[in-house]
Amino acid sequence: MTFRATARVLLYDADDRVLLFLNLGKNHDDPPRWITPGGGVDPGEDFDAAAVRELFEETGLRVDAVPPAFLEEDFDPDQRWHAYETGRWAWYALRVEHFEPVQEGWTDDERAEVVAWRWMSADEVAADEFECEPADLPDLVRAHVPPRRLSHLTE
Numbered sequence: 001m002t003f004r005a006t007a008r009v010l011l012y013d014a015d016d017r018v019l020l021f022l023n024l025g026k027n028h029d030d031p032p033r034w035i036t037p038g039g040g041v042d043p044g045e046d047f048d049a050a051a052v053r054e055l056f057e058e059t060g061l062r063v064d065a066v067p068p069a070f071l072e073e074d075f076d077p078d079q080r081w082h083a084y085e086t087g088r089w090a091w092y093a094l095r096v097e098h099f100e101p102v103q104e105g106w107t108d109d110e111r112a113e114v115v116a117w118r119w120m121s122a123d124e125v126a127a128d129e130f131e132c133e134p135a136d137l138p139d140l141v142r143a144h145v146p147p148r149r150l151s152h153l154t155e
Contacts, residue, residue: 007051008038047090057105
């Protein structure tokens with residue numbers, strides 16, 4: 001078990017839908033699950049910088065900054081995560097114009113693991129046939145809807 005700090009981002013469009021990726025895991029042995037953009041904090045980064053970088057790498061979206069994290073918590077894979085590590089997660093909520101993500105910044109693992117993406121409402125996530133990560137993602141989506149104005153968008 002390794003420790004990993006991770007930044008996760010709820011990207012909301014004008015209809016309060018969030019961008020999610022359908023992930024099958026490294027070996028496609030895990031149950032399919034919807035996850036948010038985000039990833040590990042690199043050496044020398046803080047959570048905010050990791051969120052900005054991960055958004056660009058995983059979606060192609062450039063932002064100057066992210067608003068303050070709405071949640072920071074320790075996680076344990078035995079709780080609500082499909083993780084192979086333990087660590088600390090910071091969660092952000094950002095409103096952006098609807099867009100289609102690009103894969104240019106994806107790692108080889110991401111290209112193998114992510115099989116689809118979709119903008120989904122909290123109710124759609126809760127009703128979907130696939131799990132989500134974390135299991136209470138629909139509640140997070142409902143609880144952290146940002147103001148109707150666009151947030152920190154640069155391109």
